[in-house]
Amino acid sequence: xxxxxxxxxSRTAGAAGAAQIAEQGDERRPYRPExxxxxxxxxxxxxxxxxxxxxxxxxxxxxxxxxxxxxxxxTLRWMWRQLTSMRVALMLxxxxxxxxxxxxxxxxxxxxxxGVTQYLQDNPTAGKILDKLGFFDxxxxxxxxxxxxxxxxxxxxCIVPRxxxxxxxxxxxxxxxxxxxxxxxxxxxxxxATAPDAVVDAAVRHLRGRVRWLPTFRVETxxxxxxxxxxxxxxxxxxxxxxxxxxxxxxxxxxxxGTGQVLHYRAQVxxxxxxxxxxxxxxxxxxxxGAFWRASSLDPFSMTLDKFTSEFTTTATAEPRxxxxxxxxxxxxxxxxxEKIRVNHPLDVGGAKVYLxxxxxxxxITVKDxxxxxxxxGPVVFIPQDTNYTSQGVVKVPDVSAGxxxxxxxxxxxxxxxxxxxxxxxxxxxxxNPMLVLNVWHGNLGLDDGTxxxxxxxxxxxxxxxTKDGKPVTLTIQPGxxxxxxxxxxxxxxxxxxxxxxxxxxxxxxxTWILVFALGALLGLALSLFTPRRRVWLRVWSEDVTDDxxxxxxxRTVIDAAGLAxxxxxxxxREVDGVVESAxxxxxxxxxxxxxxxxxx
Amino acid sequence: MSYAELSTHLVWxxxxxxxxSMIAFLVDLTRLGESRSDLASVARLGGRRKExxxxxxxxxxxxxxxxEATARAAGPGGDGEVTERPVNRKxxxxxxxxATLGWLLLVLAIVTRGIAAGRTPWANMYEFTLVGACxxxxxxxxxxxxxxxxxxxxxxxxxxxxxxxxxxEVFFVQADGVQPALQSYWLVIHVGVAITAAGILTVAFxxxxxxxxxxxxxxxxxxxxxxxxxxxxxxxxxxxxxxLSFRLNAVGFVLWTxxxxxxxxxxxxxxGRYWGWDPKEVWTFIVWVVYAGYLHARTTRGWSGRRAAYxxxxxYACVIFNFTGVNLIFDGKHSYSGLTS
Numbered sequence: 001x002x003x004x005x006x007x008x009x010s011r012t013a014g015a016a017g018a019a020q021i022a023e024q025g026d027e028r029r030p031y032r033p034e035x036x037x038x039x040x041x042x043x044x045x046x047x048x049x050x051x052x053x054x055x056x057x058x059x060x061x062x063x064x065x066x067x068x069x070x071x072x073x074x075t076l077r078w079m080w081r082q083l084t085s086m087r088v089a090l091m092l093x094x095x096x097x098x099x100x101x102x103x104x105x106x107x108x109x110x111x112x113x114x115g116v117t118q119y120l121q122d123n124p125t126a127g128k129i130l131d132k133l134g135f136f137d138x139x140x141x142x143x144x145x146x147x148x149x150x151x152x153x154x155x156x157x158c159i160v161p162r163x164x165x166x167x168x169x170x171x172x173x174x175x176x177x178x179x180x181x182x183x184x185x186x187x188x189x190x191x192x193a194t195a196p197d198a199v200v201d202a203a204v205r206h207l208r209g210r211v212r213w214l215p216t217f218r219v220e221t222x223x224x225x226x227x228x229x230x231x232x233x234x235x236x237x238x239x240x241x242x243x244x245x246x247x248x249x250x251x252x253x254x255x256x257x258g259t260g261q262v263l264h265y266r267a268q269v270x271x272x273x274x275x276x277x278x279x280x281x282x283x284x285x286x287x288x289x290g291a292f293w294r295a296s297s298l299d300p301f302s303m304t305l306d307k308f309t310s311e312f313t314t315t316a317t318a319e320p321r322x323x324x325x326x327x328x329x330x331x332x333x334x335x336x337x338x339e340k341i342r343v344n345h346p347l348d349v350g351g352a353k354v355y356l357x358x359x360x361x362x363x364x365i366t367v368k369d370x371x372x373x374x375x376x377x378g379p380v381v382f383i384p385q386d387t388n389y390t391s392q393g394v395v396k397v398p399d400v401s402a403g404x405x406x407x408x409x410x411x412x413x414x415x416x417x418x419x420x421x422x423x424x425x426x427x428x429x430x431x432x433n434p435m436l437v438l439n440v441w442h443g444n445l446g447l448d449d450g451t452x453x454x455x456x457x458x459x460x461x462x463x464x465x466x467t468k469d470g471k472p473v474t475l476t477i478q479p480g481x482x483x484x485x486x487x488x489x490x491x492x493x494x495x496x497x498x499x500x501x502x503x504x505x506x507x508x509x510x511x512t513w514i515l516v517f518a519l520g521a522l523l524g525l526a527l528s529l530f531t532p533r534r535r536v537w538l539r540v541w542s543e544d545v546t547d548d549x550x551x552x553x554x555x556r557t558v559i560d561a562a563g564l565a566x567x568x569x570x571x572x573x574r575e576v577d578g579v580v581e582s583a584x585x586x587x588x589x590x591x592x593x594x595x596x597x598x599x600x601x
Numbered sequence: 602m603s604y605a606e607l608s609t610h611l612v613w614x615x616x617x618x619x620x621x622s623m624i625a626f627l628v629d630l631t632r633l634g635e636s637r638s639d640l641a642s643v644a645r646l647g648g649r650r651k652e653x654x655x656x657x658x659x660x661x662x663x664x665x666x667x668x669e670a671t672a673r674a675a676g677p678g679g680d681g682e683v684t685e686r687p688v689n690r691k692x693x694x695x696x697x698x699x700a701t702l703g704w705l706l707l708v709l710a711i712v713t714r715g716i717a718a719g720r721t722p723w724a725n726m727y728e729f730t731l732v733g734a735c736x737x738x739x740x741x742x743x744x745x746x747x748x749x750x751x752x753x754x755x756x757x758x759x760x761x762x763x764x765x766x767x768x769x770e771v772f773f774v775q776a777d778g779v780q781p782a783l784q785s786y787w788l789v790i791h792v793g794v795a796i797t798a799a800g801i802l803t804v805a806f807x808x809x810x811x812x813x814x815x816x817x818x819x820x821x822x823x824x825x826x827x828x829x830x831x832x833x834x835x836x837x838x839x840x841x842x843x844x845l846s847f848r849l850n851a852v853g854f855v856l857w858t859x860x861x862x863x864x865x866x867x868x869x870x871x872x873g874r875y876w877g878w879d880p881k882e883v884w885t886f887i888v889w890v891v892y893a894g895y896l897h898a899r900t901t902r903g904w905s906g907r908r909a910a911y912x913x914x915x916x917y918a919c920v921i922f923n924f925t926g927v928n929l930i931f932d933g934k935h936s937y938s939g940l941t942s
Contacts, residue, residue, distance in 0.1 A: 093894040104883040343781035355873035
């Protein structure tokens with residue numbers, strides 16, 4: 001029922017104040033003090049009495065409604081009004097909530113790609129259909145985007161007219177004092193000996209409040225047809241301001257997030273102790289960036305991991321308590337700087353933030369081939385598989401001497417191997433009894449044809465495993481040990497056990513704006529929900545009373561007051577009482593529509 | 602006895618005292634229901650048979666008493682002024698004092714838990730449940746200071762007892778330190794505000810449920826007009842309940858918004874992204890949208906009243922699922938239950 005005046009329906013509960021303002025601007029609609037009836041009745045009545053002619057249609061000769069011809073312009077206008085109506089906004093909100101649910105139930109490509117692969121394998125038919133429909137990427141799917149874009153269009157269509165109406169309302173004076181007060185929810189009445197003018201002055205002072213530059217009420221005084229003094233006052237313009245701020249902030253938030261998306265970059269790199277990387281696309285293991293990001297904008301810096309420390313509880317579960325990466329940062333034209341990166345404490349460098357996202361062991365391994373040549377030497381990243389850092393890794397040894405097989409070593413690193421069975425899982429995350437447990441393959445690693453390979457997996461299609469008595473040969477090596485490879489392949493040495501860290505680099509220029517708009521939304525929301533929107537009217541006049549005892553006639557001042565609030569307002573009666581009390585010194589109150597106040601004990 | 606053990610004992614003690622409180626509140630409701638239902642049912646009858654009375658179908662004393670009861674029931678302040686003779690509300694007094702005691706014991710339990718763990722006592726599901734129950738009780742006791750909401754007591758204490766029992770029996774974990782990702786002052790802010798919001802939304806949920814029940818009874822629902830639901834007549838009118846629920850929900854919603862923002866800031870610090878559609882984030886978003894829908898519904902014609910109250914029910918169901926289901930079923934970055942499956 002919103003076609004005629006989208007602005008009249010509020011976007012939030014707190015926004016109700018706007019409707020009243022909009023109503024004032026609308027000459028066609030008589031002013032009707034809302035809030036007199038309880039929330040249920042008021043809205044139902046509105047719905048019944050203000051059915052717009054554009055939609056309802058007039059009954060035709062046969063009694064059926066005849067829809068007026070709209071034309072394409074009319075149709076467009078009708079659609080726009082539908083979209084910007086509260087009812088549709090409400091539907092879209094509900095749809096948005098429902099549409100988000102599958103994003104938590106089904107594995108999502110952006111969070112858990114291996115989960116998606118697994119799901120597709122387990123449910124080939126359903127999985128294919130769901131994949132087509134974007135259910136594995138819900139939050140960038142067409143339908144999810146459609147809902148929130150429509151919602152924001154609806155928001156703009158609703159909030160812009162309201163913002164315009166509100167800027168007008170901000171300059172308006174409080175409404176005239178109504179002729180009768182008896183319909184209002186809050187009333188007060190008092191008599192006093194003070195002269196009417198003094199009473200009005202006191203009331204105005206009270207309503208304006210102490211802060212001169214920010215009066216509580218906007219106050220207007222006057223005189224009615226009977227020559228009685230009147231005061232009309234209004235407060236709570238901030239309620240609608242807050243409402244508009246909230247909605248515009250949401251819009252700003254969306255724009256800021258979008259801007260961040262196209263300008264951001266994100267990189268990941270694995271560095272072992274003693275090694276480093278430079279801030280360039282080629283140095284990173286993975287790198288992704290927004291559409292408008294340019295590689296030339298990368299700040300030139302380099303970073304070396306000096307040391308990594310970790311702490312775990314000494315309980316059986318060995319829970320992590322602290323991870324710290326000690327790094328050295330070098331920037332052109334600046335001295336070297338030693339820095340720390342910890343979880344929850346990213347490092348700001350070159351406009352980006354560096355996060356400590358993971359850690360593990362990267363044992364230094366040297367492999368010499370059958371001819372005694374060093375075929376491989378360096379740290380090999382072993383990926384932790386459990387909380388005790390039982391880590392899996394692969395050493396791919398190329399052929400350096402002509403005519404020899406390539407070698408692949410596959411297996412585990414155990415930071416603390418159990419002394420009785422060293423091939424079992426690690427029993428503690430710290431390197432108390434480090435052990436490499438490796439199986440040996442030889443043949444062709446498949447490195448030479450140039451196809452990209454997973455560095456953590458050995459392609460054994462063209463290789464043979466070394467066996468002894470029909471069982472795979474398992475080498476166990478401790479740091480400093482050199483062990484002979486089977487089948488005369490050479491030797492392998494476990495030189496040392498440095499740690500590695502996985503670092504995330506992230507640059508998003510919109511972060512500050514996102515925060516600003518988020519806080520703006522919060523502020524606007526609080527203002528729109530908690531600012532009381534009230535109107536207070538006073539009528540003050542002088543009358544003569546006869547004293548019963550002495551029979552003398554002397555003047556006294558009568559104060560009549562009424563209050564009206566937007567929405568539910570438990571403080572309205574108190575407000576009205578307060579005005580009358582400070583105007584007269586005494587006051588009397590009528591019943592409030594709220595829950596009974598607690599009786600004093 | 603260690604602090605950790607003391608904390609556990611205190612929770613059991615609180616649970617026991619709150620059970621007593623719940624029973625006392627129930628007794629009070631029953632008494633109120635008995636004393637008021639005569640008048641209220643007459644009033645309801647009168648409302649429905651107004652036309653008949655108008656044409657004089659009922660005569661003499663009955664008409665008079667009906668008219669009188671109707672007038673009083675419909676008078677300003679609604680149900681609050683129906684009864685003439687004061688109802689004995691000693692049970693409600695016992696309920697209030699035991700609820701306060703139970704709350705105090707629970708606060709002590711939470712404090713000792715914090716001392717035992719050497720950190721903020723809301724870092725896993727067990728502690729979250731304790732504090733959530735505590736906040737719900739706090740809100741109830743706090744609102745009680747300004748308004749007579751003793752009718753809420755039975756339901757708030759019931760939920761608190763359920764929460765505490767669930768915490769002790771299902772969610773319990775030893776008091777211990779936390780992993781590096783949780784070592785941040787944001788744990789105090791983000792999680793603290795989230796629990797506060799959840800506690801407030803709990804009380805609002807109770808109020809909305811009562812609103813719906815009372816409304817259904819007033820509108821002649823067959824089930825709810827059974828004798829067993831006489832206590833509903835002792836409650837404030839549906840519109841008064843709606844107003845109370847809205848105020849609580851408004852505060853809860855603002856706090857929930859803050860939880861979301863604080864969570865984003867923390868996620869940016871800890872995980873390097875402010876929003877990643879982690880299951881917990883998805884459900885926090887859903888909760889936010891549902892309550893935003895509630896606030897809009899309240900001011901949309903034809904959606905206020907009952908329909909808006911349904912939003913509160915759905916929203917609270919989402920809050921509960923966000924806390925239990927998301928923690929236990931989904932595998933996400935927020936899996937801090939501390940329970941090993």
